[in-house]
Amino acid sequence: MSLTTTAEMAGAAPGPAETDDVTIVVATRNRPDRLAATVPHHRAPVIIVDNGSERPIRVPGADVVRLDSNLGAAARNVGAERARTRYVAFADDDSYWEPGSLARAASLFRSHPRTALLAAEVRVGAGAYLDPVSAQMAAAPLGTPPGAAGPAILGFLACSVVVRRDAFLAAGGFRPRLFVYGEEALLAMDLAAAGWRLSYAPSLIVRHFPEPAGRNQRARHRIEARNRVLTALLRRPPAVVARTLAGALGSHPAALVDVARNLPWALRHRHPLPPAVEEALRRLN
Template sequence: MSLTVVVASRNRREDLLVTLPRHEAPVILVDNASTDGTVDAVRAAHPGVTVLPLARNEGARGRTKGVVAAGTEFVAFADDDSWWAPGDLDRAVAVLRAHPRLAVLNARILVGPEQRLDPVCAEMAASPLGTADDLPGPSLLGFVACAAMVRTGAFLAVGGFDPVVRFPGEEERVALDLAAAGWGLAYVDGVTVHHHPSPRRDAPARRQAAVWRARLLTALMRYPAAELAGLVRDAATAGKPGRRGLARAARDVPGALRRRRPVPTRVWADVQRLVS
């Protein structure tokens, strides 16, 4: 097999028992120290799934451990509440094989039983970066992990998801590093991921704080120094979620500084094109 599906989860046993059979490739489930009996339940109900239990919640870093354990040329990510449409794992592999510079393929995301197009897909389809001649769709500087297939060698060469950002927002630093190394990322609406959001989700304010934390730490690792003060100011004036994000980022500043490597000028220029 050239492909593995890697699912990372924590305390979503019932969701997993429904979605795991939908994956049309070998599956590695990385369990982030669940306390709801996920590991035993999955092993009993789906013995074909490889379960990798972690001693503590490592967030998105768990996905990286799943990629290492997979050892396949390509890895498709999925969440406990998402799955790739029938036949589309094979289609995505074919696209990656046909485009050797492509490191990350972001699929179209349809949300819920009504299959609404995720708004982020419309943004990706209209990417101001355009479509490079050697890529299968609009160029990206970010992706949605649960709808991404990665070229394993490229993903691991840039370190995969890191222990600083963890989750959410783990994709940006990986995308920036891949672009800096000359790899391409693209949105391909010819393949589809279904996402039925679990009812067990963080409150919006808590998630917004986590997003601010990720933005700040990613900026500290990769943005030009001149940009950092403005982002801190933006967080401080963004209300309670922004201030909470700042506070939560503070404890990981040393780790971010140890990994600081600002992106090349050409990559930063593309970042500016996306936000202008």
């Protein structure tokens, strides 16, 4: 993998920084139009990881890292490794953090040293409707531990979290083998297993403008099913693995071919979760 950087391109630059404690990392591929719409809203130093785009992406005022190939979600790891701030906020090329959110996130981290991840409230589209994942987090099924930054969570949307950089990297970041779709679950488990808190912080707001459905949904659902099974194989008890396999077989049987290809890797890296984390996941299921 070779890396090159540049800081010039026709188009708008990020806005004035509201904090120097957070770096925004954006992974993108072949969507310069989406970047042009969202980058001007960023209010912190920006690292853009060009995930093997067919044509190089250049953004004024940002540190652009060009990858030779598409690493999927693991491209975010490259940006986090390159960042020099204590905290890293992730964004997609179709999302941005509302003003004040990143400064508040830095303040929350300073006040809650056991917290490794803060998940924002996500507002979708021009109508700014509440994302269903945010609604689930707001319901606080795991409660709010005393002294926590917000309700405890064991899942998140990658484009709407700020992480403590050293904890994120120590946990391994996003696993390249999972590529995309459902890659967040394993990281959430591993951060919790390492003793960190993950919290929903609705005072932080992310605006998300996803494209209308048009991507290959069949392929996406197959990858999601594969990743659910691989994540279970990596961390969950045999009974959960069996149920997850059965679910994949019933809904996306082709995903089991993908699981079989990755089975030796999953078994080599299997580390069951601590009982407290497993119990919390059972409460969510």
